[in-house]
Amino acid sequence: MKELHEAIRKYGRGLGTDVVKVDMFLNHRIDTELLCKMGKAFAEEFRNEKPTLVMTVEASGIALAVAAAMELGNLPVVFAKKSENKVQTGDVATAPVYSFTHKKEYNIRVEKRYVPRGSRVLIIDDFLADGKAVEGMTQLCQQLDSEVVGIGIAVEKGFQPGGQQLRARGIHLKSLAIVTGIENGKIQLQDD
Amino acid sequence: MKELHEAIRKYGRGLGTDVVKVDMFLNHRIDTELLCKMGKAFAEEFRNEKPTLVMTVEASGIALAVAAAMELGNLPVVFAKKSENKVQTGDVATAPVYSFTHKKEYNIRVEKRYVPRGSRVLIIDDFLADGKAVEGMTQLCQQLDSEVVGIGIAVEKGFQPGGQQLRARGIHLKSLAIVTGIENGKIQLQDD
Numbered sequence: 001m002k003e004l005h006e007a008i009r010k011y012g013r014g015l016g017t018d019v020v021k022v023d024m025f026l027n028h029r030i031d032t033e034l035l036c037k038m039g040k041a042f043a044e045e046f047r048n049e050k051p052t053l054v055m056t057v058e059a060s061g062i063a064l065a066v067a068a069a070m071e072l073g074n075l076p077v078v079f080a081k082k083s084e085n086k087v088q089t090g091d092v093a094t095a096p097v098y099s100f101t102h103k104k105e106y107n108i109r110v111e112k113r114y115v116p117r118g119s120r121v122l123i124i125d126d127f128l129a130d131g132k133a134v135e136g137m138t139q140l141c142q143q144l145d146s147e148v149v150g151i152g153i154a155v156e157k158g159f160q161p162g163g164q165q166l167r168a169r170g171i172h173l174k175s176l177a178i179v180t181g182i183e184n185g186k187i188q189l190q191d192d
Numbered sequence: 193m194k195e196l197h198e199a200i201r202k203y204g205r206g207l208g209t210d211v212v213k214v215d216m217f218l219n220h221r222i223d224t225e226l227l228c229k230m231g232k233a234f235a236e237e238f239r240n241e242k243p244t245l246v247m248t249v250e251a252s253g254i255a256l257a258v259a260a261a262m263e264l265g266n267l268p269v270v271f272a273k274k275s276e277n278k279v280q281t282g283d284v285a286t287a288p289v290y291s292f293t294h295k296k297e298y299n300i301r302v303e304k305r306y307v308p309r310g311s312r313v314l315i316i317d318d319f320l321a322d323g324k325a326v327e328g329m330t331q332l333c334q335q336l337d338s339e340v341v342g343i344g345i346a347v348e349k350g351f352q353p354g355g356q357q358l359r360a361r362g363i364h365l366k367s368l369a370i371v372t373g374i375e376n377g378k379i380q381l382q383d384d
Contacts, residue, residue, distance in 0.1 A: 024305075024306070028270065028302075028303060029270045029306040030254075030258060030261075030269040031268060032258060032261045032262050032267065032269060035258065036262065059250035059254060059273075062222075063254055063255070063269070066224060066259070067258070069222075070224050070228065074224045074228070075224065076221055076223060077221070077224060077255070078221045078222075081220065081251075111215065111220060114215070114216070
């Protein structure tokens with residue numbers, strides 16, 4: 001997606017060989033104009049899959065999920081929670097996720113009542129690297145007797161295996177930008 | 193706000209004497225149609241304050257902040273982070289916040305570069321109870337040489353002191369719904 005590529009070229013920073021910093025417009029400061037355009041791009045890509053619900057995981061996926069859901073006719077968004085919430089009640093679906101950023105495993109959880117059986121789920125997230133968060137959300141959807149009809153990602157790290165594995169399984173995956181590598185702090189992008 | 197009152201009456205649940213559960217439409221599952229209406233209500237309330245930036249704290253404030261920022265002409269959103277992020281770099285403003293829900297103190301942090309000096313900040317959050325999160329964000333704004341021009345809250349717990357204290361200080365505060373108490377699981381709301 002042209003506008004996201006431009007933002008990554010202008011504001012993105014590469015750290016080491018594998019960290020892509022897009023805090024300036026995506027996951028600390030949010031450029032809401034760009035966010036709306038990303039929401040529109042996801043909606044165009046996945047409208048024909050007829051999603052009934054958008055799922056993401058807190059925190060930085062929420063803005064993107066909301067933007068996509070609004071463009072898809074105000075679908076509900078459900079965001080999986082990361083920490084055990086003391087006031088949580090009701091039946092809960094959980095799945096483990098290993099975070100390479102934080103070097104630890106944590107659980108994500110969704111209250112079952114919020115994802116009706118038979119939901120057609122569009123998963124949205126800001127990053128795709130090893131695919132662990134998406135895998136966790138896919139497991140949640142299985143427990144919830146619901147189908148993942150598409151996966152929309154803002155920034156895929158093409159040099160990590162998550163995207164390839166999902167495409168090999170025939171899943172409808174759309175990444176708005178694919179980073180092919182980082183060289184001397186400069187982020188290399190795959191052409192649209 | 194009428195639509196929020198209706199949603200609280202229909203889907204909200206009171207636990208004990210002080211927990212207000214609005215997971216069904218606000219902070220686990222998000223009703224994006226209602227979210228847009230809340231964003232519009234915040235924009236109408238605060239447009240004359242000429243905010244240049246919307247600030248919130250992850251995670252459940254993000255959707256509301258984005259909805260308000262879109263309605264205010266695509267303002268940038270900055271969400272304060274709760275956990276120390278290993279890949280964070282640059283100068284950071286931090287403030288302590290005590291969470292009554294989780295019974296512990298944590299730090300919130302914002303990278304200074306994302307809030308330009310002299311910003312006119314609209315703080316948005318899903319809940320206001322004792323006002324600790326808002327107080328923390330206000331401290332961040334002071335460190336960032338920026339002014340809090342308004343505070344927009346979805347659900348204020350009117351039986352806790354945060355709202356009263358802010359109003360006593362002459363701060364422009366708007367809560368779209370004010371819960372006056374919980375009786376036998378039923379949430380009591382202050383009339384609009």
